[in-house]
Amino acid sequence: MALIRLEAVEREFAVHQRVGRVRRRRQVVRAVDGISFDVSAGEIVGYIGPNGAGKSTTIKMLTGILMPTAGTVRVDGLDPQRARTELAMRIGVVFGQRNQLWWDLPLRDSFELLRHVYRVPAARHAGRLAEFVDLLDLGPFLDTPVRQLSLGQKMRGEITAALLHDPSILYLDEPTIGLDVVSKSRVREFLARVNRELGVTVILTTHDLSDVERLCSRVMVIDLGRLVYDGTVDDLKARHGQYRTLVVDLEAPNGPLAVDGAEVVRVEGPRQWLRFHRDRKTAAELIADIARITPVVDLTVEEPRIEDVIALLYGRAEKD
C-alpha cells in the first residue's frame, strides 16, 4: 500500500496580466499538469525540476496547503486538504527559504513551543531532542536566538523542528540551498540517517543534483508540470546518458573538427569538446579519426553528468 499516491493531479492558477492602463487579461496557468505517482513507506525520493516546473506546488498539495484543481491526492490514507490538521501530526515540513523558528528566541524555546503545538509528552520530547542535539551537534547554539544563527545552524534547527513530533513523512523544499560544503554534507548525512534509522519517508526538492546522487534511491523529474522521469538515479544516467563527451587538446587552434558520428559542442582555443553516442562510436574510434585530421596533445573522456542528462529531459518536455 502506497504511503503517498497522486492520480492525475492538476493545479491551475489564474494569472492576471495588465493590458493597457487598467484592463487586465486573465490567463490560466497549469502549474501541475496531470501528475501520478506512488511513494512507499521508507523511500527517499528526490523531486527535481527547473524553476517554475511545479515542484513546490506539488509539495503544497501533498501537505494540504493547496487544493488540487483536479485529480486525487492521498497521503497516509488521508485527503490532505480536507484532513489538513490531522495530517499535520504525521508530517514534517522544511521550506529552505522560510523560517518556522521563533526569530528572536533561543532555538530551545522554538522546540519547546512546538512540543506544545504537537502535544508531545515532556519526557518523550526531552529524549528525542537529546538525540537530535547529539546527532546534529546542536548543543553549542541551543540557547542562541535564532536570528544570530548561521544558515547551516538554522537549517539543522529547522530539520530538528520538523522531526520532533515523530512524523512518518518529511518534506524538504531546497534543504541545502545556500549552505557551504561542510554544512551540506552534514545535512545530507543526517537525512540519510533519519531515513535509515527512524524509517522516515523523505521527499526533497532541490536544485543541487549532488543531493540527489548522494541521498536518493529514486528520482522524479518534473518539467512544465509533467513528470518526465521516475526511476533510479543509475537508470536515469544509463537510459538518458547515452552521450559521452571527448575533450581533446589539439597542437594548434583549429576550426570545429568535422568527424563522423560526433558533434563539436564547444571550442576554446586549442581545446574542443565533442559529443558522441556511446553505442554508435567508441572513444578509440573517435580519437583515431581526429588524429588523422590533426595532431592531438591530450585528451579525456567525460561521462554524462546528471545535470546534462536532466537538461536533456527538460528540453524534451518543451518540444512535446
Place this chain on the structure above:
Amino acid sequence: MADATPSIAEQATIWRKLVAARIRADWQYRTSFVLFTVSQFVAAFVDIAVVLVLFTNVDRLAGWSVAEVAFLYGTASLAFGLADVFVSEVEFVAHHIRHGSFDRFLLRPVGPLLLLSGHEFAFRRAGKVFQAALVLAVAVTQVDVGWDAARVAMVVQMVVVGFLIFSGIWVVTSSIAFWAVEIREVANSFTYGGNFLAHYPMEIFSGWLRRLATIVPLAFVSYYPALWVLGRNDPHGSPAWLRFAGPLVAAGVVLVARAVWSSGIRHYRSTGS
C-alpha cells in the same frame, strides 16, 4: 499519538505558550515595547476625554445623558477591546500571505486562527480593555436604573455578543486577503469605524448610517440592548424584540465568519516556491 483535534484546554495551553513566547520576543526590544504599551494606554484615555469634552458643551445627546452614553460606550468598548486583544490578530493574515509565511500556519495540527491570535498577540491592545471596564463600572453606578439580575445578565450578554460580532467582522474583513492581498484599510474601516458607531446612540446618526449599523450589525452590540437596560424608547420605533435579538445575530455572524474563513483557506494559493 494524540487525538486529531486538540481539546479546548489543550488549545488554551497552546495559545498561552504562544503569547508568552511573543511577549518574551517583544521584550527583546524593551524600549519600543514599553513605549508602545504606554502610548496605547494613553490613547485609550484620550478617547474618553473626547466624550467628556462633548458633554461639557451639551447636557444631553439626542436625549441621552452623559451616564447613558458612557454606558453605551463602556459596553461597546469592552466588547471591542476583548476582540482586539484576542481576535484582531487575524488581520495579520494579509501580511503573512504577502510574505509567504502563511503556509506555516496551515502546517500545524491546530487551527490557523488560534496560531495567528497567539503569534501576533500584542500586550498593548489590553489598554482599551482596562479603560472600557473602568468607564462601564462608573456608568453602571451613574445611570438611573434599578439593577436586577436580568439587567446585570443583559450587560454581560451585551459584552459577549459584542465580542462575537466584532470578532466575526474582523475575521470576515481579514478573509478578503485570500482573494485580494492588500485590504487592511478596508478591514479597519469596518472594525475601528464600527467601534466608533457603537459608542453613540443611533439617533445621532443619519438614516443610512443607522441602517448600515443594523445590517453590519453593530447596533446589536450596544444600542438595542441598552434601550432595554436603560428603559428607553427608540424614537425610530424599532420593534421591541430587536432588543433581545443580540445572541441570535451573534450566532449568525459567527457562522458567516466561519464559512468565509474556511472558503478563504480553500482559495488560498500560496506564493511561488
